[in-house]
Amino acid sequence: MGFKTYLKESYTELVHKVTWPTWPDLQNSAVLVMVATAIIALIIAGLDFAFGEIMETFYDLLFKSR
Numbered sequence: 001m002g003f004k005t006y007l008k009e010s011y012t013e014l015v016h017k018v019t020w021p022t023w024p025d026l027q028n029s030a031v032l033v034m035v036a037t038a039i040i041a042l043i044i045a046g047l048d049f050a051f052g053e054i055m056e057t058f059y060d061l062l063f064k065s066r
Helices: 003-017 023-064
Strands: none
Touching: none
16 A cells, blocks of 8 residues: 555545534533542642641641651
């Protein structure tokens, strides 16, 4: 299979065989991705804050006792 044939077949598949999402479906997917990203970011921020507090408490106990 030559490169020219590959390009022709790829174009045909993209134009005629692929089912592209409608605009409302695309918007719904984008909103879902943004909400999921925000939730994951909040979880990571919470874990970071908690770990920071735990480490600060640990270091206070370890080094202030000397």
